[in-house]
Amino acid sequence: MSGWEDIRREVLARIRSRAWPLGALIPTEATLAQEFGVARATVNRALSELARSGVLERKRKAGTRVAALPVRKATLDIPVIRAEVEARGEAYSLRLLRCNLAQPPLPVLARLGQDVGDMLHVETLHLASGRGFVLEDRWLNPAILPTPLPDFAAISANEWLVAHISYASGDIRFCAEAASDAAAAALGVAQGSAVFVTERCTWAPDAPITWVRLIHAPGYRLSTVL
Amino acid sequence: MSGWEDIRREVLARIRSRAWPLGALIPTEATLAQEFGVARATVNRALSELARSGVLERKRKAGTRVAALPVRKATLDIPVIRAEVEARGEAYSLRLLRCNLAQPPLPVLARLGQDVGDMLHVETLHLASGRGFVLEDRWLNPAILPTPLPDFAAISANEWLVAHISYASGDIRFCAEAASDAAAAALGVAQGSAVFVTERCTWAPDAPITWVRLIHAPGYRLSTVL
DNA sequence: ATGGCTATTATGTCTGCACATATTCCAAAG
DNA sequence: CTTTGGAATATGTGCAGACATAATAGCCAT
Numbered sequence: 001m002s003g004w005e006d007i008r009r010e011v012l013a014r015i016r017s018r019a020w021p022l023g024a025l026i027p028t029e030a031t032l033a034q035e036f037g038v039a040r041a042t043v044n045r046a047l048s049e050l051a052r053s054g055v056l057e058r059k060r061k062a063g064t065r066v067a068a069l070p071v072r073k074a075t076l077d078i079p080v081i082r083a084e085v086e087a088r089g090e091a092y093s094l095r096l097l098r099c100n101l102a103q104p105p106l107p108v109l110a111r112l113g114q115d116v117g118d119m120l121h122v123e124t125l126h127l128a129s130g131r132g133f134v135l136e137d138r139w140l141n142p143a144i145l146p147t148p149l150p151d152f153a154a155i156s157a158n159e160w161l162v163a164h165i166s167y168a169s170g171d172i173r174f175c176a177e178a179a180s181d182a183a184a185a186a187l188g189v190a191q192g193s194a195v196f197v198t199e200r201c202t203w204a205p206d207a208p209i210t211w212v213r214l215i216h217a218p219g220y221r222l223s224t225v226l
Numbered sequence: 227m228s229g230w231e232d233i234r235r236e237v238l239a240r241i242r243s244r245a246w247p248l249g250a251l252i253p254t255e256a257t258l259a260q261e262f263g264v265a266r267a268t269v270n271r272a273l274s275e276l277a278r279s280g281v282l283e284r285k286r287k288a289g290t291r292v293a294a295l296p297v298r299k300a301t302l303d304i305p306v307i308r309a310e311v312e313a314r315g316e317a318y319s320l321r322l323l324r325c326n327l328a329q330p331p332l333p334v335l336a337r338l339g340q341d342v343g344d345m346l347h348v349e350t351l352h353l354a355s356g357r358g359f360v361l362e363d364r365w366l367n368p369a370i371l372p373t374p375l376p377d378f379a380a381i382s383a384n385e386w387l388v389a390h391i392s393y394a395s396g397d398i399r400f401c402a403e404a405a406s407d408a409a410a411a412a413l414g415v416a417q418g419s420a421v422f423v424t425e426r427c428t429w430a431p432d433a434p435i436t437w438v439r440l441i442h443a444p445g446y447r448l449s450t451v452l
Numbered sequence: 453a454t455g456g457c458t459a460t461t462a463t464g465t466c467t468g469c470a471c472a473t474a475t476t477c478c479a480a481a482g
Numbered sequence: 483c484t485t486t487g488g489a490a491t492a493t494g495t496g497c498a499g500a501c502a503t504a505a506t507a508g509c510c511a512t
Contacts (some may be wrong), residue, residue, distance in 0.1 A: 039496065062504090162298075170451070226396045253488090271465085288476070
């Protein structure tokens with residue numbers, strides 16, 4: 001009856017009830033440990049979880065305070081596109097539209113660093129039950145690829161990367177755009193349709209790996225629980 | 227040189243190098259603890275973090291295995307709109323467009339549960355340096371509101387909620403849409419522009435709290451690091 | 453006053469141990 | 483052959499104590 005989840009709940013209850021107001025300092029771990037009759041490590045676990053989810057802010061020596069302007073944190077799952085299609089109960093297939101070395105456009109260079117020369121430009125159309133689902137426009141650093149190149153017509157660049165270069169660091173951005181003529185044609189939707197766009201940039205510790213832009217067919221939704 | 231972050235790094239390195247292939251079982255905590263010369267708790271911490279980020283899958287008795295189809299997990303910060311505007315160095319202001327009791331439309335009812343009757347419909351335009359930034363279309367459960375009602379022209383419903391009803395559970399969805407005529411007019415953009423839409427639904431343990439739809443002005447980007 | 457050094461203090465992490473809990477696996481009973 | 487009921491086992495969590503680290507607060511000398 002006094003595991004770290006119970007402590008977590010109790011602390012949350014005190015915050016909600018305003019017993020500990022927004023922005024206020026709360027008692028130290030040692031004090032709470034004594035009050036609840038548990039070890040300090042247990043309190044630490046509970047408070048650390050709350051800090052991770054944005055409810056508390058902790059600083060050494062300064063103590064723990066209730067976040068003044070709580071920033072809700074949501075975790076997004078970013079699955080491989082094939083898994084995403086299959087999770088909807090649809091049949092996955094892909095069409096490789098392009099795969100050649102070329103000079104990346106300036107915005108891509110700017111994000112990855114100017115020191116890279118030609119990159120592998122791979123364009124893939126991902127289909128769900130034969131209908132356009134996502135158009136993937138990707139630039140790959142050839143230095144990280146094996147020779148001969150993987151067959152991106154059989155396994156998408158998206159999937160090949162998570163299986164072989166997995167767990168790099170990077171950033172991701174989401175936005176809404178009007179579909180370009182080319183994208184609309186590939187996806188089979190009206191020109192200028194509002195499309196959901198995911199833009200990702202990933203890095204190995206030393207060199208850039210890839211820049212990718214996913215143009216999702218209209219109706220796509222990214223969702224998660226809070 | 228052997229904190230849990232070092233263990234985490236080493237494990238990640240072994241996964242990347244395919245010393246531990248995708249889908250394979252890895253040694254037990256006890257074994258790794260001995261190999262690295264640390265306590266089991268330290269290994270546990272490292273592996274737990276990796277499981278949380280989707281790299282490993284752990285089950286009692288079954289052991290720990292490398293995730294076969296890794297699902298990248300990204301955490302999104304969902305700040306209060308005012309904070310978001312101010313973080314861009316712009317001046318925040320708001321205009322309350324509507325605030326009245328009404329029967330919610332069917333889609334809203336469906337998501338919140340049919341048992342609620344009339345709800346408070348609040349529409350707010352959030353401005354950054356005087357330009358439309360977000361149009362907030364919100365339905366509130368009146369049962370959770372105090373009397374008299376908060377002055378939503380002074381503090382946005384968005385901000386009032388995080389400060390007073392904070393830390394409920396809920397879900398969130400993002401999509402791209404063409405701006406409706408009304409929304410386009412309010413935001414001051416062309417009709418049919420592609421807009422980024424956030425839709426959120428939050429619940430108290432027992433009753434629904436609110437359903438909200440945020441229509442972001444074109445150019446809005448949601449971003450995070452992986 | 454003021455700038456910098458030091459002591460203090462709250463959190464962060466580690467250890468070694470223990471017990472709880474969920475699952476698997478195997479063996480015995482039907 | 484199937485089902486059921488343990489035993490075995492890997493992870494999950496707890497405890498008490500210790501040291502590490504960061505950041506504040508106060509003190510001292512200039």
